[in-house]
Amino acid sequence: MPRFLLISANQAGGSRLRSDLTRLGGEVTHVHPERLAEPGANLPSPQCVVLDLVSYRGDVGDLCQTIGGHRALRETPLVAVVPEREVVAFQWPEAVDDLVVVPYRPAELAARLKHAVARAERAPSASTITVGDLALDPDSYEVRVRGAHVDLTLKEYELLKHLITHPGRVFTRDQLLSSIWGYEYFGGTRTVDVHIRRLRVKLGEAGEGSISTVRGVGYLFKP
Numbered sequence: 202m203p204r205f206l207l208i209s210a211n212q213a214g215g216s217r218l219r220s221d222l223t224r225l226g227g228e229v230t231h232v233h234p235e236r237l238a239e240p241g242a243n244l245p246s247p248q249c250v251v252l253d254l255v256s257y258r259g260d261v262g263d264l265c266q267t268i269g270g271h272r273a274l275r276e277t278p279l280v281a282v283v284p285e286r287e288v289v290a291f292q293w294p295e296a297v298d299d300l301v302v303v304p305y306r307p308a309e310l311a312a313r314l315k316h317a318v319a320r321a322e323r324a325p326s327a328s329t330i331t332v333g334d335l336a337l338d339p340d341s342y343e344v345r346v347r348g349a350h351v352d353l354t355l356k357e358y359e360l361l362k363h364l365i366t367h368p369g370r371v372f373t374r375d376q377l378l379s380s381i382w383g384y385e386y387f388g389g390t391r392t393v394d395v396h397i398r399r400l401r402v403k404l405g406e407a408g409e410g411s412i413s414t415v416r417g418v419g420y421l422f423k424p
Contacts, residue, residue, distance in 0.1 A: 203225065203226070203227045203228070203248050203249065203314070203318060204227065204228045204230075204245065204246075204247040204248050204249075204350070205222050205227045205228065205229045205230070205247055205248070205249050205250075205251050205314075206230050206232060206244065206245060206247035206249075206250045206251070206274070206277075207219055207222060207229055207230065207231045207232070207251045207253065208232050208233075208234055208237070208250060208251070208252050208253065208264075208268070209231060209232075209233070209234075209253035209256065209257075210233060210234055210253070210256045210257045210258070211253060211255070211256045212233075218251070218253055218282060219231060221307050221310055222251065222310075222314075224307070225310075225311050225314070230245050230247065232244065234257060234259065234264055234267075237264075237267045237268060237271065238267055242271070244271055244273050244274065245273065246273045246277075246343065246350060246352075247273075247274075247277055248277070248278075248318050248350065249277065249278050249279075249280060249314055249317055249318050250268060250274055250277050250278070250279045250280070251280050251282060251314070252264070252265075252268075252279060252280065252281045252282065252297070253282050254281055254282060254283050254284070254287075255282060255283070255284050255303055261281075261292065261294060262292065262294050265279070265294040265295075265296040265297065266296075268296065269296055272341060272342065273341070273342075275340070275341055276338070276340065276341045276343070278298045278299075278317035278318060278320065279296055279297055279298050279317075280297075280298060280299045280300070280301060280313060280314060280317050281297045281299075281300050281301070282300075282301045282302075282303060282305075283300055283301070283302055283303065284302075284303045285302050285303060285304065288300070288302055298317050298320070299313050299316070299317050301313055328340050330365055330366065332365060332368070332411065332422075332424050333407060333410075333411070334346050334347045334406075334407045335365075335404065335407040335408075335411065337361065337362060337365055339362065342358060344358065344361065344404075346404055346405060346407045347407075351403050351404060352403070353400070353403060356381060356382070356396055357396055357399060357400050357403070359381050360377065360381050360393075360396050360397070360400065361400055361404075363377065363380055363381060364412060364420065364421070364422035365411075365422050367422070368421075368422050368423070368424040369421060369422070369423065369424065370421060370422075371415045371418065371419050371420070371421045372419050372420055372421065373418055373419040374390035374393045374394070374418075374419055374420075375390060376419065377393045377419070377420065378390055378392065378393055381393075393420075397412060397414075397420055400412060410423070411423050411424075
């Protein structure tokens with residue numbers, strides 16, 4: 202199921218646009234543009250940002266810059282929805298990957314969104330670490346398996362990153378506890394086992410095949 206972040210000044214979330222995104226089988230989260238500027242705004246990690254400019258009256262360039270300032274959205278494709286009367290004068294910001302002109306046909310909307318998501322998945326950032334079906338992007342804190350986003354907690358992500366950046370090296374539970382949780386953490390080493398187990402479940406076959414237990418001593422990542 203694709204995940205869309207709909208940024209719209211329309212309090213109803215651009216009612217028709219939101220309905221059409223939902224009909225595509227997508228999970229839609231609506232955010233008002235003003236919320237993006239709030240300190241510490243907690244935003245999801247969507248597969249595509251849909252920017253509704255039909256009812257927006259602010260500076261589009263500034264808005265795109267604000268969107269790009271959020272780590273969760275930095276590498277996410279952005280599709281702008283623009284009214285036909287404004288297309289000729291529209292100043293296309295670099296952050297905008299594609300345009301959908303209102304009025305649009307639902308089939309056109311679906312095709313453009315699908316193309317934007319597919320193009321983004323084919324072009325990982327230069328810092329992305331790819332091992333088989335598993336890809337970890339240190340810039341966006343994103344993990345994908347066969348192109349599909351995997352939702353990890355911060356500690357799960359840090360644990361995976363630590364292992365994947367030291368392939369073939371065995372780390373004891375105490376070493377992982379110190380590296381990921383810090384020397385002041387008072388929990389037991391069982392914490393490491395719990396997080397490794399959750400990682401394997403979330404990563405599926407990619408986790409089972411790559412994260413190995415070494416003689417009950419610790420763990421290693423097999424490339």
